[in-house]
Amino acid sequence: GAVVSQHPSWVICKSGTSVKIECRSLDFQATTMFWYRQFPKQSLMLMATSNEGSKATYEQGVEKDKFLINHASLTLSTLTVTSAHPEDSSFYICSARDYISLAPSTDTQYFGPGTRLTVL
């Protein structure tokens, strides 16, 4: 099946620094990628929808200036947490939509393994 990778798998940073997380679709092109945040023992909350070549669409309550998303190519989207603080510590998960090459009935979202961010 289709594979989505994330890098790094975990990162520890100091408060006030910025952290970039990469999401790659390894064997398919993804015009749309999604970024989720998952708190311990809780569900995945959609943060934003990333569309190749255009601005990301953020969910209500998500700070655009804090969580910068760039989808520069059909296989790469990045999430940059700017001026990170301890409350930004979380598990960040991306997914990629495989739609270009498949029929609508098989339109599917594939998930990366996630990135654990700890802000000290």
Next chain:
Amino acid sequence: GDSVTQMEGPVTLSEEAFLTINCTYTATGYPSLFWYVQYPGEGLQLLLKATKADDKGSNKGFEATYRKETTSFHLEKGSVQVSDSAVYFCALSYNQGGKLIFGQGTELSVKP
């Protein structure tokens, strides 16, 4: 707004036991429904899906039926294995590969 509610975990079962994980949803339209599974250390994987009322999704011995009248999509398996230990997420979407709304997840632990 739209939402998904799952039964709380963790759920602990013995091998070969019958599994049910309840999922109910609230939706303003007619969404597709999904079950995703997250094995330890791995990303979410699509387990099964149903796109309209009365559809039954099935995969790897798991089944779920889209019940519009009860707004439910309960996950069942007749005989669980240790390898089924994972976190299971119920979700809905108005496009199959589009924006997903997840339930809170249910952790399943199967003991030998």
